[in-house]
Amino acid sequence: MSQTFTMDDLRRMLQERQHKMTPQRQVVLQIFLDHPGEHLSAEDVHGILRDNKSEIGLATVYRSLE
Template identity: 85%
Template structure:
């Protein structure tokens, strides 16, 4: 199960990787704490910052998101539309994270918690000698709302 993080938790994770919590990084991370469960693009983050009268530019947002993603603090996801989206990386290395259901009609992303991949991973390890450390599963289809429309 995913856990909830505070700004102090995220600051400790950043410092453990020899990076400082700059005011810009803190502001960007605060956006994710205020929008739990949302998959935000750099443009989404920048738009929220502008609404909040922040002076942080789009290039700084991109740099911050890339660094935080490279450090494993944010998880970067691609949903096939050419736009990277991010969320706080809540994965425990001993557990797998949630998966995503992506509506090909409206673009909505729904998180799916059940992990049905354990047997497949064990089979891969047994047959191929390959130890799976993590995985991502994305299901593409049409959401309930779009089907009803």
């Protein structure tokens, strides 16, 4: 059984760990929310960002996932 998260849930979890919800981090996390049940790699996320004409780099994706 998988757990469903909202952006507010993710924002709260980040705050609990003393991390900020940056605009870039929000875009990266939104991709996971938009693709429930899919196992996306950092490269997959970066590919989706590129397809959407985003200028978020692969290093930023990795930092956001960390």
